[in-house]
Amino acid sequence: MSLRDQTHLRVVLYEGRDSQPLEGGQRFEILSRLLGQGFAVTRVGESGQTAPADDGPALVLGHFRAGAAEQLSAAAPERMRVAEVSGLSGEQVAAVVETTRTERQAVQPGAWKPWFPVIDYDRCTNCMQCLSFCLFGVYGADSGGKIQVQSHDNCKTNCPACSRVCPEAAIMFPKYKAGPINGAAVRDEDLQREKMKVDISALLGGDIYSMLRMRSERAQSRFSKERDSDKALQERQKCLTKLAQAGDIPAEVLMSLPSPEEILRRAGEARAKAQAALAAQQR
Amino acid sequence: MNPEPAGLLYCNCTYAQIIDPAVKAGVLRRLCDSGRSFEAVADLCEMSARRDPALQRLARQPGVKIAACYPRAVKWLFASAGTPLDPAQTEVVNLRELTEPAALERLLAADLQPNLPADKSPASATSAPSSSS
Known part of the structure; x- marks a missing residue:
């Protein structure tokens, strides 16, 4: 398969409306772990812009208020999944992401060391x-x-x-x-x-x-x-x-x-x- | 100047040991604590080679600060993936050369200081050649 002919999973760490902010140490641990395993992560915080949504598969992680996760995933059930991560370690969150990546048959990051001109x-x-x-x-x-x-x-x-x-x-x-x-x-x-x-x-x-x-x-x-x-x-x-x-x-x-x-x-x-x-x- | 703060993009350069790990960890930790939204990617090189669609949405942001490596490399990584950056709306913060405080000062500053290398010819501004592979 060509390097360019693959599905990509977008991971979003959501801490916006209808969610509760993660504890700072957990946020850093989750991000560090996911980046170390080759994933890209959009962190949605209290302020500032993020890149717009697109049509690819997405996994939204967060600590959601009651019912919010279901509402969010109902918005685009084919494309988007939502996972509650409160209390999970970086390693556990990474396992959730990897499971979703496998299910969506998305590209496995890090399978090839990116060295090229x-x-x-x-x-x-x-x-x-x-x-x-x-x-x-x-x-x-x-x-x-x-x-x-x-x-x-x-x-x-x-x-x-x-x-x-x-x-x-x-x-x-x-x-x-x-x-x-x-x-x-x-x-x-x-x-x-x-x-x-x-x-x-x-x-x-x-x-x-x-x-x-x-x-x-x-x-x-x-x-x-x-x-x-x-x-x-x-x-x-x-x-x-x-x-x-x-x-x-x-x-x-x-x-x-x-x-x-x-x-x-x-x-x-x-x-x-x-x-x-x-x-x-x-x- | 943009009314909204510029978007933030952090490259972790995961597959190489060319950026001081303490600088990377320090910058990421402060971004995490800042309350700001941001994009974090494992490796821009890998995304460029794969023509990852995320590059397109990252390049489309109206004003972006990119914490990565040299501006010349970042410019052509995006361009060669068919998603050129807007030179007037992009500031690259070079983690290979800056200290952690200096990098954070630029990333979190309200102003944007564009610093991509100037195009030598109009044709080169957006183009890496068309994809025929």
Whole structure:
């Protein structure tokens, strides 16, 4: 199933009219617990605005006055459920929410770690270098030939390598540790991207992925002959750590690279997609 | 300036350890104690990738303060989900850089100080490209 093709459950912590406010500690505990489990929560308090209602399924939590819960759920019985949470711990409330999510067949939050590139279109020049570079099919182009992130969940967790090849510093990974990849403002010195790209390519011998793969295979072959498995493991970790530090590429990514033949095939596909997108822009 | 206080949106950045947990917990606790209504989400990144319909209703609020990360990242997370924020009506409070008191001061202040990066071109204002995936 596509990441984008799923039902979402809206959770509302209601403390408005016809309800009694929760005790402050309980409110914080409930919110912390639900957020920790990946749910989004609308807290309706004494003042201030919230986002408007929509047509999706909703679960309303609260400490309701007599009859209020029934009235509320009767307003939209197909779409809305109401649960009394007075006296419940955060863990118990989370269990109620999870049960409703399962019944409504809504998306399970947290099933996928959200690590993917975000394009800053104020900076992007649509050069397609990211599309050409990525072997995992994360990028594509829209019908007008404009670059876009299409398969977010194909991205390798913690790998920001494509942002390193962007000459305009236009690719962000918001969960990355440092700027400008994390979204911090781009400084002049950050625009030395071309230089950085050359440095990485030179370091790894030109074709980054095939070189990484070859190194990995050589290492596997060498270490398989080692009798001292601990020493072999240490050497391997050292080798991968060095590569990972040099190119900022996680060891997990290096270890999961496909065969050399598959790399060539995917690289050819990516190049063809990039060329088609560039041609579409010129039409 | 809006007659109503701006809407509040808090991102917990649940799936990463990039925001000081003490800052996150402190901000959330004060929001809980403030009596104000607000929206709390586990992770804006996940919602953007999933094109969660909640982003649309959050972006539609007439004035919103977003406690999350860098304004540039927040701007394009919303835009890439097809729900661009209104630059004149959005203030991002960066929990990666601000202390808890500084973040709370901005979140609970009556005024709105828009700070999304300016658009470089009219076309980019709202657009990430059309969805064709």
